[in-house]
Amino acid sequence: MKHILLILSGILGIVSGLAAAVFGPPEIVSIRKDPELFPRLVDMKLDLLMEKEGRVYIVAGSEDLVRLAEAGISYTIETAHFPAAFPTLQELSGGINGPFHSYVELERDLLALADAHPEIAQVIDIGDSLEGRNLYALKISDNVWADEGEPGVLILGCHHAREWISVEVPYLLGKYLAENYASSAEIQRLVDSSEVWIVPLVNPDGLEYSIHFYRYWRKNRRDNGDGTFGVDLNRNYGYQWGWDNRGSSPEPSSEVYRGKAPFSEPETQALRDVFLGRRFQALVSYHSYSQVILYPWGYTIAPSEKDALLLEIADEMAARMASVNGRYYEPGRAGASFYLTNGDTTDWSFGTYGIPSYTIELPPDSRLRGEFFNSDRDIQPLFEENLPAMLYLIDWAVAHYEGQKKAPAREKTLPESELRLK
Amino acid sequence: MVVRRHLALILCLVVLGIIPSAAQTVIGQYEDEAPFRTWNILGVHTAPASGMGEVCFALAVDASSAMANPALLTSLPSFSIAISGSYTQSSFFRYSIVNTGVLYTRGNSEMGLYGGDFAGLSVRFKGWALGLSIGLLEAYDRPMQSPEYEFQGRVLYRLSLDQEGLLRNVNLSLARRLFGRISVGLGVNIVSGTWEKTIEEDYLYLGNRITDAKSHDFSGISFTGGATVDVGERLTVGAGFRSPFTKKAESQSRWEYTSSQENIQIVNQGSGESTFRQPLIIGVGAVYRWSSRFKTALDVAFFGWSRYEAETFGEKKKRLFRNILRVAGGVEYINTFRLFGEEFQVPVRAGMASDPQPMQEPRSAYIRYSSGTGLHWQGLHLDLSAMFGVESGSGWDLRTSRVSLTLSYRL
Numbered sequence: 001m002k003h004i005l006l007i008l009s010g011i012l013g014i015v016s017g018l019a020a021a022v023f024g025p026p027e028i029v030s031i032r033k034d035p036e037l038f039p040r041l042v043d044m045k046l047d048l049l050m051e052k053e054g055r056v057y058i059v060a061g062s063e064d065l066v067r068l069a070e071a072g073i074s075y076t077i078e079t080a081h082f083p084a085a086f087p088t089l090q091e092l093s094g095g096i097n098g099p100f101h102s103y104v105e106l107e108r109d110l111l112a113l114a115d116a117h118p119e120i121a122q123v124i125d126i127g128d129s130l131e132g133r134n135l136y137a138l139k140i141s142d143n144v145w146a147d148e149g150e151p152g153v154l155i156l157g158c159h160h161a162r163e164w165i166s167v168e169v170p171y172l173l174g175k176y177l178a179e180n181y182a183s184s185a186e187i188q189r190l191v192d193s194s195e196v197w198i199v200p201l202v203n204p205d206g207l208e209y210s211i212h213f214y215r216y217w218r219k220n221r222r223d224n225g226d227g228t229f230g231v232d233l234n235r236n237y238g239y240q241w242g243w244d245n246r247g248s249s250p251e252p253s254s255e256v257y258r259g260k261a262p263f264s265e266p267e268t269q270a271l272r273d274v275f276l277g278r279r280f281q282a283l284v285s286y287h288s289y290s291q292v293i294l295y296p297w298g299y300t301i302a303p304s305e306k307d308a309l310l311l312e313i314a315d316e317m318a319a320r321m322a323s324v325n326g327r328y329y330e331p332g333r334a335g336a337s338f339y340l341t342n343g344d345t346t347d348w349s350f351g352t353y354g355i356p357s358y359t360i361e362l363p364p365d366s367r368l369r370g371e372f373f374n375s376d377r378d379i380q381p382l383f384e385e386n387l388p389a390m391l392y393l394i395d396w397a398v399a400h401y402e403g404q405k406k407a408p409a410r411e412k413t414l415p416e417s418e419l420r421l422k
Numbered sequence: 423m424v425v426r427r428h429l430a431l432i433l434c435l436v437v438l439g440i441i442p443s444a445a446q447t448v449i450g451q452y453e454d455e456a457p458f459r460t461w462n463i464l465g466v467h468t469a470p471a472s473g474m475g476e477v478c479f480a481l482a483v484d485a486s487s488a489m490a491n492p493a494l495l496t497s498l499p500s501f502s503i504a505i506s507g508s509y510t511q512s513s514f515f516r517y518s519i520v521n522t523g524v525l526y527t528r529g530n531s532e533m534g535l536y537g538g539d540f541a542g543l544s545v546r547f548k549g550w551a552l553g554l555s556i557g558l559l560e561a562y563d564r565p566m567q568s569p570e571y572e573f574q575g576r577v578l579y580r581l582s583l584d585q586e587g588l589l590r591n592v593n594l595s596l597a598r599r600l601f602g603r604i605s606v607g608l609g610v611n612i613v614s615g616t617w618e619k620t621i622e623e624d625y626l627y628l629g630n631r632i633t634d635a636k637s638h639d640f641s642g643i644s645f646t647g648g649a650t651v652d653v654g655e656r657l658t659v660g661a662g663f664r665s666p667f668t669k670k671a672e673s674q675s676r677w678e679y680t681s682s683q684e685n686i687q688i689v690n691q692g693s694g695e696s697t698f699r700q701p702l703i704i705g706v707g708a709v710y711r712w713s714s715r716f717k718t719a720l721d722v723a724f725f726g727w728s729r730y731e732a733e734t735f736g737e738k739k740k741r742l743f744r745n746i747l748r749v750a751g752g753v754e755y756i757n758t759f760r761l762f763g764e765e766f767q768v769p770v771r772a773g774m775a776s777d778p779q780p781m782q783e784p785r786s787a788y789i790r791y792s793s794g795t796g797l798h799w800q801g802l803h804l805d806l807s808a809m810f811g812v813e814s815g816s817g818w819d820l821r822t823s824r825v826s827l828t829l830s831y832r833l
Contacts, residue, residue: 096636096675096735098692104737131447209447212454212734214519214621215634215677221447221523229447229523366684368628373679373688 027065029075030055040071050111050123097211099376100164103133103204106171110136110200117178120144120191126199127270130221133204135270138174141195151401152195152280153394156271156345159234159285161206161217165362165374165382166286171200172383173390190391193398197274202267203233216372220265224252231259234285235341237348238262238272240299247299247335247342258343271345275353281397283357284390285345289371290338290361291329293318296350298334298359299342304350307333313356313396317389324385327363334359356396360386450816451779451786452517453741454585454619455698455732457560458535459512459811459822460788461780462725462748464664464703465489465646466540466557466591468506469828473794473807474752475773477719479707480650480660484830485542488553490705491648491662492595492607495544495551499801503543504830509536510561515818517564519583519621530818531565540828542593551597553609562587562617580624587617589640589669603653609646613669616640629682638671638696638734656711664703666726671696673735694735701726701745715756723748727780743780750775752792767798771807779813786815788822803830 031041033056044067046058057078060068068075095105114121122144124137141150157170177196180187190196201207205221219230232255235241235248241262242248248258263269295310297303304310314331322328334341341347346357362382364370374382457463467476470483478490482497484504513530515521520531542555564585571579595609617638624631648662673696679688705723712718727743752773759766771794778787794807805828813820 095694096673096692096737097677098690100690102737209523213522214524215632216623217523219523223447227521227526368630368681368684369686370679370681370688371630373632373677373690375688376690 027060028057028078029060029065029068030057030078031068031073031075032056037073040073044068044071050114050125097164099379101167101171101201102211103201103208106167106201107134107136109171110138110174113138113175113178117181118144120181121174121178126274127266129203129205129267130265131205131208133208135199135204135267136201137274138171138198138200139195140174140177140191140198142192148195149279149403150193150195151397151403152197152278153390153397154197154199154274154280154283154349155390156202156283156285157198157200158207159202159345160232160287161203161210161219162215162372163286163288163362164207164210164372165288165379167200167207168379169286169362169383169386170198172379173387174198174200176383176387186391190394190398194394195278196394197278197280199271199274202271206230206233218255219257220267222259222265224257226252228252228257230257231265232256233265233267234287234345235259235343236263236265236268237343237345239343239348239351241343243299243342244340247340256341262343272348275349279401279403280349280353280355281401282355282393283346283349284393285357285359286362287359288362288374289364289367291327291363291365292338292361293329293331294334294338294346294359294361295331296334296347296357298338298340298344298347300340301333301336303333303336306350306354306356310350310356310358313393314358316392317358320388320392321385324388325381327385329360356393358393360389362386447522448516448783449522450516450781450784450818451813451820452514452564453732453739454518454734455562455617456517457589458533458563459510459561459824460777461727462723462746462777463560464705464723465593466506466555466559467826468504468540468830469794469796469805469807469826470769470771470803472809472824472826473769473771473773473792473805474719474754475721475750475775475790475792476809477707477709477721477750477752477773479648479662479705479721479723480658480709481707481719484828484832485544485553485555486540486557488542488544488555488595488597488607488609489557489591489593489611489646490664491650491660491707492553492609492646493597493605493648493650493660493662495553495595495597495607496546496549496599496605497650497658498544498546498551499832500546501544501833502830503832504540504828505538506540506826506828507536507538508824508826509534510822510824511535512822513818513820514565515816515820518585518619520565520567525567525569525581525583530820531567533563533565535561535563549599551599551607553593553595553597555593557591557593558588559591559613560589560615562589578625578627580626582620582622584621585617585619587615587638589613589615593646595646603651605650607648611644611646611664613642613644614640617671631678631680631682633676633678633680635678636673636675638673640669640671642667642669642700644700657708659706659708661704661706663705666702666729667700669698669700671698675735692735696734696736697731698733699729699731701730715758716754718751718753720751721749723750725780730780742782744782746778746780748775748777750790764799767796769794769796769798769805771795777811779815784816786813786820788813788820790822801832803832804828805830 114123157166210217235258350357482494487494511534539558544553568582597607621634644667645665650660675692677690707721732739757768773792775790788811790811792809796805809824811822
């Protein structure tokens with residue numbers, strides 16, 4: 001009897017061990033991103049998490065690991081780098097800045113959005129900030145994991161740390177596109193024929209300093225070595241950088257310090273590199289405050305050769321925005337109607353790539369009416385009034401694209417409703 | 423492709439673990455939650471211990487000894503009561519918005535705190551001993567800064583930075599003497615306190631005011647334990663520990679913009695839970711009585727700071743800390759004299775301590791020099807101590823000093 005018990009307990013031990021192996025917790029693995037390998041991964045219906053530095057991260061159960069091994073696909077287990085990956089869940093309640101996103105909250109929400117809409121939404125780590133935070137781009141497109149040569153629109157937020165609302169509007173745009181793709185034919189058309197790239201938080205280090213230390217912080221967190229901190233990221237781009245000392249400053253203590261060299265900052269380097277190999281047709285950089293739409297040139301009061309076109313698009317955007325809540329964003333040439341800036345984002349993207357580029361300064365319109373402060377209640381209305389302008393700009397980019405769309409990496413899967421109709 | 427739904431919170435926790443942040447703005451010693459004077463705090467040291475370098479694992483002075491080693495209660499008289507107060511001064515270079523990009527100072531800022539910081543009693547009866555005390559464990563104050571911009575005699579702009587807070591510790595300890603020479607003890611510590619930081623900016627020429635206010639309400643429980651052994655008639659060795667524990671906080675934040683001209687007020691509020699995981703502390707000490715008048719004491723304490731974690735409003739903060747060893751030693755010589763037929767005792771004390779701070783960058787440490795004296799008459803003791811600490815490693819030559827006065831009565 002004793003021997004039988006020993007044998008049974010041994011068997012139970014083996015079985016439970018096997019069960020733990022077969023039904024053990026999932027692992028996070030990374031696989032080298034390879035255009036030839038990609039269709040096989042898609043067919044395996046794996047749970048793609050994110051992409052970073054040429055590797056694709058996947059949440060893989062035991063069965064998935066077996067299938068990867070059987071398919072001869074080599075992977076690296078990365079779970080150890082995610083020590084809190086599968087503990088008992090901890091609610092992140094509240095938050096230091098209420099409904100406005102902090103870096104961690106934005107990271108969480110972007111990844112959740114991509115996880116919920118993996119066919120059309122992808123989070124890409126485009127680089128690291130000075131303090132090592134990830135700079136995230138949300139790409140919205142059909143066949144999002146493939147490069148189809150479609151026209152792109154780049155929408156940026158929060159170059160300046162204290163402009164919290166400028167994170168929310170781009171983020172909500174990405175959320176809107178992802179969540180309405182399945183239900184809106186118009187959104188589907190736009191998303192299928194374009195690539196919308198959204199970088200809601202260009203300056204995560206500055207934002208964290210603004211939240212935890214000083215609300216009015218503007219620049220990034222470069223230690224300038226002389227006791228001062230920060231470079232104005234919107235004076236660090238390479239077109240006409242340092243043109244004069246009115247549009248930017250060589251003084252590290254200045255709020256508009258341009259840095260030691262064009263693209264001296266990792267944040268602007270990352271955005272510069274996003275353009276490489278992609279066909280952006282338009283760019284919007286969100287800021288606050290002033291309630292205006294600005295276009296190049298910023299470094300001079302002189303008009304550009306495309307001034308009429310830039311004004312036409314800006315007027316159209318302003319009209320669409322005003323139709324929502326009645327708020328009119330005055331369009332104008334940045335240098336002539338606002339103030340001189342050199343080394344800024346839109347001068348660079350327009351001057352280098354010739355694409356319509358806009359700085360949209362969100363409300364309020366006055367220092368006496370809130371300046372960089374927006375009420376929690378403002379977030380949704382400000383997004384809603386900017387939405388038609390962004391959709392218009394995406395449509396314009398598609399309509400004026402002169403490039404050729406490449407064949408997608410895999411066959412497009414029709415929605416089930418269309419299959420039934422057929 | 424098929425997506426297995428994962429809760430967004432898992433993703434958040436996953437991503438938090440991916441790449442730890444590289445270097446952030448190096449605050450140095452004075453992060454927001456850093457205690458005044460030093461990170462390495464174990465209990466409250468009244469004047470007798472403070473005068474000897476803050477030795478605490480083998481030297482019984484009064485009920486405050488139980489906060490480091492509860493077993494020491496059996497070495498106290500059958501009854502003792504003590505109250506203590508201190509004045510502490512520290513210098514600061516970098517903290518909050520000071521010398522991190524907003525406000526710049528020429529040299530260090532100084533600040534002093536004073537007040538009562540300990541009250542406690544002990545009772546010993548038939549081999550048992552009980553101690554009950556309350557002490558000011560930590561203070562979070564920072565030098566207030568209030569620069570103004572003036573033009574033609576008129577103040578156009580004003581900024582004020584104010585941070586204060588404290589952590590109280592209530593200790594209840596029980597000890598037992600065993601086999602005549604060994605004592606063991608256990609204690610529970612209940613901590614509670616507050617932390618508040620407010621930055622206010624007045625744009626007087628516009629009529630605008632911006633307020634940034636944050637606060638924490640702390641609570642937590644830890645346990646202390648220890649043992650002492652009398653080795654012969656002259657030597658006592660002791661060992662004690664304080665368990666790691668989490669200081670929890672209900673935290674609030676509030677930003678407010680007010681424009682008196684436009685009659686506008688905009689408020690952004692947030693709340694959340696904050697936690698600060700305090701380290702395990704283990705120490706050993708020894709006291710050697712060369713004679714009835716002269717004794718020396720030595721302590722070594724380990725602070726397990728490498729496991730320190732700070733999470734504010736539900737978000738982990740990066741704190742690169744290392745374990746440290748604090749070494750302290752002191753001597754005491756008791757003089758006596760007679761006056762009006764009464765015998766008085768006058769102890770003279772001196773001590774020194776090495777107090778490395780836990781930050782990996784910059785690596786800094788204090789060397790503390792202390793001295794003390796007192797006047798004892800029968801059971802009534804009045805003790806005074808002074809301590810001066812010099813920091814090196816940060817490049818900012820921080821200083822700290824402390825004067826303590828303790829009045830105790832023992833039966």
